[in-house]
Amino acid sequence: MFRRRTPVLLTAALLAAGLTGCSTQAPARTAAPADPPKASAPAPRVPAGTAPAEAFAVGVRQLKLNRGGDRPLPVTLWYPARGTAGEAAQRNATAATGRFPVVAFSHGLDGRPVDYQVLLTRWAAAGFVVAAPTFPHTGKGTDGSVLDVLNQPADVSYVLDKVLALDAKAGDQLRGRLATDRVGAAGHSAGGVTTIGLFTTGRDERLRAGVVLAGTGLGVGTAFAGAAAPQLFVHGQADEVVDYAAGKAVYDAVPWPKAMLSLPRGDHGRALLGDGPALRVVADTTIEFLRWSLYGDEAAKGRLPASAARGDVAVLDDRL
Template identity: 30%
Template sequence: MSSIALDRPVTAVKPITVPAPGRAVGLAVKVTAPLSGRNLPVLVFSHGNAWSMDGYEPLVDRWAAAGFVVVQPTHLDSRRNGIGWDDPRFATVWRVRIADLHAVLDGLDDILLRAGDLGPRTDRGRLSVVGHSWGAQTAGALLGARVLDADGVPGEDFSHPAVSAGALLAATGTGETLTPFAAEHLPFMRPDYSTLTAPTLVVAGGRDQSSLSTRGPEWFTDAYHLSPSPMSLLTLAEGEHTLGGLAGERVAETTDEDPARVALVADAVSAYLLDALKVDTDPWAALTDAAATGDGTWSMTSK
C-alpha cells in the first residue's frame, strides 16, 4: 500500500529543555530522527491527555523511518506532573499546551542543535503538527482552529505562520453535545473548525464512542466536515479511540489493539504530509489508489 521506505535506522535524543517562561513545570522534548538523510521535514507531535514525550513510539519511530524529524513535548497534563481534573491549574492547561507547541517551533534551531547533527540536515521550511485526542485539538489550534466561548464567540487565533500542514487523530468534535462532566471540566472542548485552513488529514475510528459527548463516532469527523478545503478524512471502520494502540503496545488505554491499524495510521500521516509539504507525492497517490480498491476496513475521502 505505502511506497515509503521504512527500513532506515532512527535515533532519539531526550530530554531537551525548551525555554518556557512562566510555565509551572519546565518544558522538555524528545527528538526522534533518521540517522541519515538531508532536507528532512519536521513533525511536532502533541500527545493525548496524561501521556508524555515517551509515548507513541509505534507512530514516532515509523515517522522518523519515513524521513521526518519528530519533536515530542511533554505537556503539563502528563501523569508525571500530577495535575488532575480538580487541580486549579487544569482550567488553563489547554492554553499551556498550545504555548508548548509555539515554544517548540520558535525554539526549533536550538532544539536541533542540541539533538546532534540535525541542524544542517533539517528543512525548517517544511514544518507540520500532528496530535492525538486532546493533542489533536492542541495541534488544530496551530492549524487555524479556534475555541468558542460560552456565548459561541470564537477566541483568539493561535495559528503558527511556520506550520504548513498537519494531521488530527481522534480529534474532539464540536461542543454542543458535551456530557455534564465534560462541560464542567473541559469547557474549552468547543472547537471552531471554520478557520482551520491549513491542509489537514483527519483520522477517525468507526467505533470511537467518547464518554465526553452524547454523539456517536461521527463526532470525531467534525474537524473534516466543518473545515474548509483542502482536507482529507481517513476512517478506520473498527478503530476505537487509540486507533489500534497508537500510544504503545499493550498500554492500558488500548481496547482495540491492532498493530496493522497503527501502521496504517502512521503511514497515512507520513504520506499525506510528504505530499502536502511537497517532498514526495508518490506515497499519497499510492494510498489513495489503495483506498479505492480496499477491503472496507478503512476508507478515504477528500475535499
C-alpha cells in the same frame, strides 16, 4: 487519554467550562461518502519534491525546555539517523545526511510521547524529525488539568521555535538537517485538540499540514485561519471518548485540501499504542500524507488510497 477514568475527567471538565461535544457513548457506524468532491482550496505551499525512498535508522534524544519559566516542556526528538534501518531507536545517534521536515506531535491526556513511539519512529524512519513535548498539566503523572489543553498550542509553537533553531546551532546533531520551511503538527485526543488549535485560535503560520487523531474542536473552535494547510483526520467510529460525529464536524469545517481516515471498528486510539493491522494502516496513510504535504511528493498523494484500503480496516474520504 489512556486510563479508564479519562472519559469522565474530559467530559466533566470541559462541560464545566461551558463546552460541549465530547461523549462517552459509542457512535453509530457510518461510512464515508462515496466519490467525495475535491476541495477547491489553494494547493499546499510546499514546492514540489520527492520524499526519500529508503527507510532510515532512527535516533532519539531529549531536550529540556521551559516556556516562561513555569511550564516545563521536556521534548523527545526522533529523527532519521545513520545506521541500520529497522532497529530500535538509538540514543543520540548521528543524524542521517539530508534536510528533513519537522512534525510536532502532541500526546493525549495522561499520556507521554513514548506511548506513541511505534507510530512516531515510523515517521522518523520515513524521513521526518518528530518533536514530541510532554505537557506540564496533561502529561502522565501531572495534575491532569484538562482545561490546560487550551494553553498547549502556544506550548507547541514555543517548542517549534527551539527545535527549528537547532538547524543553525553550532555543534548540534541536527545542525543543517532541518527543513525549517516544511513543518507540520499532529496529535492524538487532547493532543488533537491542541493540533486543531494551532490552525484556529492559535494559528502558527509556519505549519504546512496537520494530522488530527481522534480530535475535537472543544475550546479551540473550527475557525481555520491563515494560508491553506492540508489536514488529515483519523477517527474510530466506535470512539468511546470523543464522538466520531464531533471529529467529523471539525473535519467538515476545514476549508483546505483534506482527507479523513475512518476506522469502522476503531476505538479512541488504543491501536495507536501497539503494532496491529489498524496501526499499520494509520502509519502508512499518515506517512504518505506527510510525504505529499511536507516533501511535495505527488506520487505519495497518489498512493494514499491504496495505503488506506490495506487490510480493509479503514475508509478514506479523500478531498486533497
